[in-house]
Amino acid sequence: MKKIVLFVTALTLFSCQNQAQNSKKTMETQAPVKAETIYQFKVKDLYGKEFDFASLKGKKILIVNTASECGLTPQYKDLESIYKKYKDLNFVIVGFPANNFGSQEPGSNEQIAKFCELNYGVTFPMMSKISVKGSDMDKVYKFLTQKSKNGLQDSEVEWNFQKYLINEQGELVKVLSPRVLPTDAAIVGWINGK
Incomplete structure (x- = not known):
């Protein structure tokens, strides 16, 4: 009887050990969940032209939601200032x-473009007006605010001029x-790699 108990115990231990090793191998071979990147998105700029984020590969990107009557x-002035200073160093806003x-931000795309140029001399890329929260949130902002898509964190756009830094x-x-x-x-140091 002791031999049978020892045999069953040994068989059980071997079986458990084998299952644990197989489980470990399965976990090792499963690819880690990879966060999405900004490069998958194409949007329209203020002038209705397609803007492909894939064209920004290799650059640091600051994304900001803007408004003309806030x-x-x-902040447009400072945004334009750092854009001019660092745009030749693989940085874009x-x-x-x-x-x-x-x-x-009640105006049309055309009115927004005129406002930005006349009042702040904005030369960084400006996209068409979108929604950054709510049920009609744009796909780019879903990426920016949902950890399941960006891999970093969930966030909510608090107000105009919230900033998202993309490596x-x-x-x-x-x-x-x-x-x-x-x-x-926090921004200038990041641009300069500090």
Whole structure:
């Protein structure tokens, strides 16, 4: 009887050990879940032309939702300043006008383009007006705000001029409050690789 008990015990241990090894091998061979990148998106700019994020591969990207009638609208000046300073160092800003907060971006794409050029001399790429929250949220902002898509974190666009930093591989690396100025050390240091 002891021999049978020992045999059954040994067989059980061997079986458990074998299952554990097979389970470990299965886990090792499964590919890790890869976050999406910004490069999958194509959008329209203020002039109705297609803008392909894949054309920005290898660049650091700051994405910002903008508005023309907001208390933070003067940030356009600082955005343009850092864009001019760093655009030749593989850095780009992409602006998305949005009317989600206090109806502070009521104009058409044409009116927004004129406002940006006349008041702030904006030369960085500006996209067509979109929604950055709610049931009609644009696909780019779904990527930026959902961890299941960006692999970094869930976030909510708090107000106009919230900033999203995308690395040279097209991955979201940081979300910054609307009140963080474009010239803040958190942004300038990131652009400079510090």
